[in-house]
Amino acid sequence: MIFMRALLIGNSKNKLDNIAAAQLYPFFLYRRQLRRRTCLEFKHIQAYTFSDICDACTKKNVDVIIIRPDWREDSETAERSLQYIRKHNPYKKIIFLDPFDQTSSRYFSILPYVNQFLKYQRLKDVKQYTRPFVGGSFLTDYLANELNYDLNNWHVGSPAPEGYESRIGTYWNFATSQGFYKLFRKPARHTVVKDIDIFCRLSFGPPEQVEWYGQYRLAAVQALIPLEAQYKLAVDRSPEGARSISSKQYLDEIQRSRIVFSPFGWGEVTWRDYEAACHGCLLIKPSVDHIDTQPNIFYPGKTYVPVRWDFQDLEEKCRYYLENPDEAQQIV
Missing domain, CATH: 3.40.50.2000 (Glycogen Phosphorylase B;)
Known part of the structure; x- marks a missing residue:
């Protein structure tokens, strides 16, 4: 039996970021099922910054790299880091789990360097990501244009490079947290x-x-x-x-x-x-x-x-x- 080997890089600790921990939790909860049913094995490396993520990506014996960073770093650091990771892993599948709560992201500039860019909530019409929004997101654009909100220069967003918007997909949200799992099991x-x-x-x-x-x-x-x-x-x-x-x-x-x-x-x-x-x-x-x-x-x-x-x-x-x-x- 041939197994696919994945490297899962990101924060799995609730105290640091409960949403990140919730989104990584299913990997650990269903580790055996993933191995048995999908032939997927993974190794997790706890990392928070793009610098730590770049260091972790030096492992050679993996087929897939799954990255879930913190949201606090700037877009230039994100793009530079993913460009580096792609350069040193030209044939590996790279899946990026976006950390932003909004349907938008500051990190769309990395799209050319990843196979998939997954968000826990995204616009159904991904073509909209190629246009600018006031405030960066579909929601803030509505508030500013329709309800005359003053966003006070608040902006979380970036335009997706033309032709790469199809790489933006959906993955599970925080409903997969350990807390919800325990609640359902009661x-x-x-x-x-x-x-x-x-x-x-x-x-x-x-x-x-x-x-x-x-x-x-x-x-x-x-x-x-x-x-x-x-x-x-x-x-x-x-x-x-x-x-x-x-x-x-x-x-x-x-x-x-x-x-x-x-x-x-x-x-x-x-x-x-x-x-x-x-x-x-x-x-x-x-x-x-x-x-x-x-x-x-x-x-x-x-x-x-x-x-x-x-x-x-x-x-x-x-x-x-x-x-x-x-x-x-x-x-x-």
């Missing part, structure tokens, strides 16, 4: 009383300087406020208030909630989306029809309820499903 517990109508606990970023990310989420919360006269809400109204909520309270409240409203964060898909699914809540969030992610739990009207990006129909949708629990239950 035996079914007694039914939790759903005594909270709408849950929307959020982070807004640093309270001393609320950027577009926090402004958009504050607008989302404001769209829910008209409902509080009739329904019980668990929401954060300010950056200061959000910091006072413990993880224990967050978990307790989401389990007791009928609806989880999950606005976008730095990217469109958030941990809260999958937490809602795990705890039997109706997920309502701005439409994500434009993205591809795995695992995909976003089927409009079947697994979640999409709303407009400007929240104009949010109150109406929440009221409808709170007043029609049988229809809500079909989606949950």
Whole structure:
């Protein structure tokens, strides 16, 4: 039997980066299955910087190099490093796992040097990556052009080199984390009383300087406020208030909630989306029809309820499903 040998380079420690750790976790969890079913063997090297990644790529007896870097290094360092890695590994398959939460990336300039450039959420239409976006991403472009947000020079993005956009693909997101795995493996517990109508606990970023990310989420919360006269809400109204909520309270409240409203964060898909699914809540969030992610739990009207990006129909949708629990239950 001929095995494919892979070198997996990146951070697998939660304390350093919980998203990176979540995305590498399946390799370790299913190591034996990968070997038995796909004839894939891998060696992992813990690395954080592009310098460390370049050093790790000197190993010769591998067929595939899988790289998951940190997001904090600049695009010039990324391009220079991948150019070096390709030069010294001309015949090996190089798979790059992009670290950015957005559908965009600062690292698209490396596309000529990799076989695949995989994101955990990407635009379905990859041709769009060849055009510039205000703020770098599809989301920030919308906020700036349609809602007149001042991004204050914030920019995370880069244009994909023409002809290489087809190399941009999708791989699994943070729903593969060890925490979600353990949650799915737990035996079914007694039914939790759903005594909270709408849950929307959020982070807004640093309270001393609320950027577009926090402004958009504050607008989302404001769209829910008209409902509080009739329904019980668990929401954060300010950056200061959000910091006072413990993880224990967050978990307790989401389990007791009928609806989880999950606005976008730095990217469109958030941990809260999958937490809602795990705890039997109706997920309502701005439409994500434009993205591809795995695992995909976003089927409009079947697994979640999409709303407009400007929240104009949010109150109406929440009221409808709170007043029609049988229809809500079909989606949950």
